[in-house]
Amino acid sequence: MRRPAPARTGHLSHARVIRAPPPGGTVWTVATTTLVKGARATRSTIAIKLAMAVSGFVFIGFVLAHMYGNLKAFAGHDSFNEYAEHLRTIGEPILPESGLLWILRLGLVASLVVHVSAAVWLWRRAQSARTVKYEVTKRRHSSLSSRTMRWGGLTILVFLVWHLLNFSIVKVNPAGGATNDPYNLLVDTFDVWWMSLIYLIAMGALAMHLHHGTWSALQTLGLTGTASARSRAKTAGWIVAVVVAGGYSLVPLGVLFGVITK
Amino acid sequence: MNLTLKIWRQPHATAEGAMHTYAVGDISEDMSFLEMLDVLNEQLLGQDEEPIAFDHDCREGICGSCNLMIDGQAHGPEVTTSCQLHMRSFKDGDEITVEPWRSDAFPVIKDLMVDRSAFDRIIQAGGYISANTGSAPEANSVPVPRDQATRAFNMATCIGCGACVAACPNGSASLFMGAKITQLGLLPQGQPERDSRVVGMVGQHDHEGFGGCTNIGECTAACPKEIPLDVISQLNKDLRTAIRNGH
Ligand code: HEM
Ligand code: SF4
Ligand code: FES
Numbered sequence: 001m002r003r004p005a006p007a008r009t010g011h012l013s014h015a016r017v018i019r020a021p022p023p024g025g026t027v028w029t030v031a032t033t034t035l036v037k038g039a040r041a042t043r044s045t046i047a048i049k050l051a052m053a054v055s056g057f058v059f060i061g062f063v064l065a066h067m068y069g070n071l072k073a074f075a076g077h078d079s080f081n082e083y084a085e086h087l088r089t090i091g092e093p094i095l096p097e098s099g100l101l102w103i104l105r106l107g108l109v110a111s112l113v114v115h116v117s118a119a120v121w122l123w124r125r126a127q128s129a130r131t132v133k134y135e136v137t138k139r140r141h142s143s144l145s146s147r148t149m150r151w152g153g154l155t156i157l158v159f160l161v162w163h164l165l166n167f168s169i170v171k172v173n174p175a176g177g178a179t180n181d182p183y184n185l186l187v188d189t190f191d192v193w194w195m196s197l198i199y200l201i202a203m204g205a206l207a208m209h210l211h212h213g214t215w216s217a218l219q220t221l222g223l224t225g226t227a228s229a230r231s232r233a234k235t236a237g238w239i240v241a242v243v244v245a246g247g248y249s250l251v252p253l254g255v256l257f258g259v260i261t262k
Numbered sequence: 263m264n265l266t267l268k269i270w271r272q273p274h275a276t277a278e279g280a281m282h283t284y285a286v287g288d289i290s291e292d293m294s295f296l297e298m299l300d301v302l303n304e305q306l307l308g309q310d311e312e313p314i315a316f317d318h319d320c321r322e323g324i325c326g327s328c329n330l331m332i333d334g335q336a337h338g339p340e341v342t343t344s345c346q347l348h349m350r351s352f353k354d355g356d357e358i359t360v361e362p363w364r365s366d367a368f369p370v371i372k373d374l375m376v377d378r379s380a381f382d383r384i385i386q387a388g389g390y391i392s393a394n395t396g397s398a399p400e401a402n403s404v405p406v407p408r409d410q411a412t413r414a415f416n417m418a419t420c421i422g423c424g425a426c427v428a429a430c431p432n433g434s435a436s437l438f439m440g441a442k443i444t445q446l447g448l449l450p451q452g453q454p455e456r457d458s459r460v461v462g463m464v465g466q467h468d469h470e471g472f473g474g475c476t477n478i479g480e481c482t483a484a485c486p487k488e489i490p491l492d493v494i495s496q497l498n499k500d501l502r503t504a505i506r507n508g509h
Binding site for chain 1: 268270281331334359365366383387431433434460461462464467469471472474479480492494495497498500501502509
């Protein structure tokens with residue numbers, strides 16, 4: 001067999017024959033794969049994952065706080081509306097009206113941009129890492145939630161757009177009533193059964209995302225270096241998922257079952 | 263037993279490949295999977311056909327070259343290498359699909375053989391310790407606590423087979439890197455180059471085109487040496503520390 005002289009482009013590089021000679025032919029393709037020089041930790045796939053984990057934790061903090069607010073619906077009309085009002089006046093007079101709310105909003109939007117861009121980047125990277133697919137795959141050792149992070153995340157994103165239109169930016173009352181009273185808007189919305197269903201499905205997607213996401217973020221941060229720490233992180237995933245999705249779902253269920261009324 | 267095999271055939275790296283179906287008979291359940299393929303190749307030679315190229319060397323589970331995706335599982339249904347997988351794990355009449363590792367960083371050379379030199383380059387980029395040559399130092403001058411030594415040894419059992427990459431839906435080599443990072447990170451000799459090691463290895467990994475890890479866990483289930491997921495946490499932690507130290 002004839003072998004070409006390896007192409008040398010520097011002392012750290014070497015050549016690799018990626019093409020065997022076609023039967024009877026003499027054409028060779030040589031790919032030179034070099035060793036990376038001056039690699040940067042901050043430019044690595046793991047750095048992207050760290051950004052994803054941190055932004056994910058910002059979301060977890062937010063959804064827990066937001067859930068606490070929602071559960072005020074069980075305390076009645078005035079209590080819920082006072083809380084909504086209070087969010088706008090915290091920090092006054094040091095901060096202008098809605099000042100803290102805007103700081104939180106900006107933080108959340110920044111986290112969302114980071115989280116979603118990292119997700120898209122990793123998604124594309126994974127796709128180009130295996131361009132020829134297997135004929136048969138058996139994935140028996142991973143959770144369904146771990147394998148649906150991307151589509152599940154997109155579901156949450158779509159839901160988020162609707163949710164903001166519904167209650168915040170535009171305020172849409174599917175029952176056709178007034179939109180200037182947060183509590184009444186909430187009850188009107190969930191009185192429409194399919195609206196409640198959309199919210200409950202979104203909470204299912206969120207539960208799955210958090211089930212894997214919580215443990216995954218802890219692992220990405222390097223906090224699961226032993227078998228017991230790993231199993232604790234997985235338990236944490238279950239707890240966060242059940243508490244968050246369960247807590248949010250209580251409100252539409254409360255309206256459907258007539259516990260929360262106008 | 264009699265089996266139907268569906269096997270990926272590809273004449274060379276840039277040629278088109280396809281699945282081909284073969285029948286083999288008279289397979290003993292004491293044969294290894296590779297011995298079963300040997301029987302098939304004898305049969306193909308007898309028919310003047312090109313035998314199926316597959317990688318192997320030690321046939322005792324230590325070299326890591328016998329990479330086969332068997333029925334959608336790296337190294338097949340048991341936690342072992344393809345050479346240590348026995349035909350008793352299959353039944354008479356089974357149809358078995360055999361494919362090469364699918365990873366753009368491991369290009370197919372021929373049929374079921376892939377080029378795993380990307381792993382060599384990841385090791386070259388930092389997966390070592392630098393030691394002066396000359397007379398060997400006194401072995402007991404650097405004490406290593408026993409549990410640390412044992413754990414380091416367990417991580418050193420990685421044979422670089424690439425099953426973790428093959429099984430990972432993202433095509434990431436994090437388990438492979440994590441095993442080396444954890445092994446050397448547990449030993450005093452591994453400390454001086456600790457930051458540059460992780461940065462170099464991860465940089466090379468990304469450059470080779472492996473995917474990013476999303477902690478799905480298929481790698482550790484496919485690993486014939488049962489390298490645990492903890493090593494990926496250690497890898498991430500070492501990289502985070504390297505960022506903090508200004509790398
Ligand atoms: C807006 C659309 C979203 C998309 C497209 C998305 C997508 C993803 C993807 C692809 C991952 C990586 C999978 C992995 O690391 O295993 C991930 C991780 C994560 N996501 Fe999301 N997500 C979204 C929203 C959210 C929300 C609203 C939350 C919190 C309530 C969240 C919390 C997390 C956490 C904690 C992680 C783990 C980070 C890590 O593994 O390092 N995500 N997300
Ligand atoms: S970590 Fe396991 S699966 Fe991956 S290369 Fe090493 S021995 Fe093979
Ligand atoms: S041939 Fe060496 S591990 Fe299988």
